[in-house]
Amino acid sequence: MNAAGQPARTRIQREKRDLILEAALDVFSQQGYRGATIDQIAEAAGMSKPNLLYYFRSKDAIYQALIHGLLDVWLAPLRELDSVGDPLVELRAYIRRKLEMARDFPRESRLFANEILQGAPHIMALLEGELKPLVDEKADIVKGWIRAGKIASVDPWHLIFSIWATTQHYADFDTQVRVVLGPLKGGDGRFEDAARFLEGLFLDGLRPRA
Amino acid sequence: MNAAGQPARTRIQREKRDLILEAALDVFSQQGYRGATIDQIAEAAGMSKPNLLYYFRSKDAIYQALIHGLLDVWLAPLRELDSVGDPLVELRAYIRRKLEMARDFPRESRLFANEILQGAPHIMALLEGELKPLVDEKADIVKGWIRAGKIASVDPWHLIFSIWATTQHYADFDTQVRVVLGPLKGGDGRFEDAARFLEGLFLDGLRPRA
DNA sequence: CGCATTTTTTACCGATTGGACAAACGGTAG
DNA sequence: CTACCGTTTGTCCAATCGGTAAAAAATGCG
Missing domain, CATH: 1.10.357.10 (Tetracycline Repressor, domain 2)
Structure with missing residues (x-):
């Protein structure tokens, strides 16, 4: 099962998603959307890129969640x-x-x-x-x-x-x-x-x- | 000989460089530095990417010339x-x-x-x-x-x-x-x-x- | 413990990127 | 015509990109 499905079920999912959004805010606000890379966000969040993509299905999904x-x-x-x-x-x-x-x-x-x-x-x-x-x-x-x-x-x-x-x-x-x-x-x-x-x-x- | 050397010698070089800078202004101002691609600038300037790189040695060189x-x-x-x-x-x-x-x-x-x-x-x-x-x-x-x-x-x-x-x-x-x-x-x-x-x-x- | 579920890692893929390079083109002076 | 010059094109490459698949490791739970 994939955790990227909308409702964050477990405690870990909520925490990690928040962690990712926090890191994404850092990176997106400095580099803009196109300038930012998933790798940068993952590193800022202290996790690997595939791991990050386990919580958000795509770069765009991170950005959308963040800005909304x-x-x-x-x-x-x-x-x-x-x-x-x-x-x-x-x-x-x-x-x-x-x-x-x-x-x-x-x-x-x-x-x-x-x-x-x-x-x-x-x-x-x-x-x-x-x-x-x-x-x-x-x-x-x-x-x-x-x-x-x-x-x-x-x-x-x-x-x-x-x-x-x-x-x-x-x-x-x-x-x-x-x-x-x-x-x-x-x-x-x-x-x-x-x-x-x-x-x-x-x-x-x-x-x-x- | 490469035209990317600083002083624009011929008339064509001056014109093409201006053309490129004009196109680069379009693209860079809309997409930002990282979001812009040489291909986009080249297309906006009506030339091929290698041709553009004949007049500017790199993407950074275009940007520098433009902003300076x-x-x-x-x-x-x-x-x-x-x-x-x-x-x-x-x-x-x-x-x-x-x-x-x-x-x-x-x-x-x-x-x-x-x-x-x-x-x-x-x-x-x-x-x-x-x-x-x-x-x-x-x-x-x-x-x-x-x-x-x-x-x-x-x-x-x-x-x-x-x-x-x-x-x-x-x-x-x-x-x-x-x-x-x-x-x-x-x-x-x-x-x-x-x-x-x-x-x-x-x-x-x-x-x-x- | 044993088992199922969730989380993380490793390995990989196709597309795009910035850029290199040599061959080919085109005008012009001899 | 030919040699030479600046210009243009086609081809290629290594690095990086967003994203996938599956195995491996943790974790929760009866």
Whole structure:
């Protein structure tokens, strides 16, 4: 009997499948789908290639399981965006949550970045079926805030894009960020600097305050 | 004699090399370095694989020539950022130039995004030797503007990051942008919408103006 | 223990990859 | 015509790829 059948029956199967997905996240997020090899993932998971293929029937099956299991986590910060409460506070909290995601889950961020860069061949259906409705729903909330005069009149979709772009940048372009900022002096200064800057930018922009 | 020697002597060599680089930009920007194959590039360039290898000694040589030749173009908008003139006008112009680059050269943007995502293995030296000094120089200009009270007191490096992130997002994540925004109604509305939003964001932020 | 089931390893396969190489082609000057 | 030059093609190769098959080893269980 093959363990690659959907429901993970035994304890070992659950554990090994998790181990493989963890290793696959490492490799796929660094090399992209085509750049990654089963051998690399197997080695990162501490097992042989045929052994890995005992738990997942193919490279594609690993990738699918990985990216499908991650989308919910990835969209969680946006899901939390609520219409009650002060809009500026809500948006600031959303920006901070996304920035925390970029800090705590950079591999996940790079995995999605790679996927979208290649034209989202594996998750196009998910983008249309899950992402777009969610974004539209949250855009409606933003529109409500604008109508109520709580925030400036801006395009809600582009606002969401800009929050995505600026926060994920710190995960996806981490290499470049490190080169430009140089070696960090100590502590988690980098994160707080970015958070402070983004909050200032999104709240008040660059125009000098009197 | 092999044409892969650095200086392109004949007219045909210059033309064919350009043709190959153009095709390579197509393929590399869509598939990434490892995902691209010499065969794909050769076919896109309308020649056989051995013929292509007559003009470039290896896949890596194509990639190197491509990415090195592109860095200057890519950094041109930042180079134009000048200390004279109104800071807010200068920054707005820079944002618009970068956005135009994302619109007119999306393949170049994705090529760099892919490269940085993989940890910049081919251009790390260039990032340190060219990109970082340039960014530091421009950061000094921004600092001068802040000292003069011309713009709000923000971190210059994170400001540059945010401009890069928001503008390049429209090239790198084009697939996602298209899904979320749906089919465009007509004309080049998308670009103008993004430009208007970003200008508003960077100038005044989201806080409602009285 | 003995037996059945699950897990792991060894050996292997066909396809694709980057690349080498020599033969063949084509224009041009003598 | 011929010799020579840069160019192009056809053929081949070793390495690597995703994946399979079957034997061997662990493991769970009465």
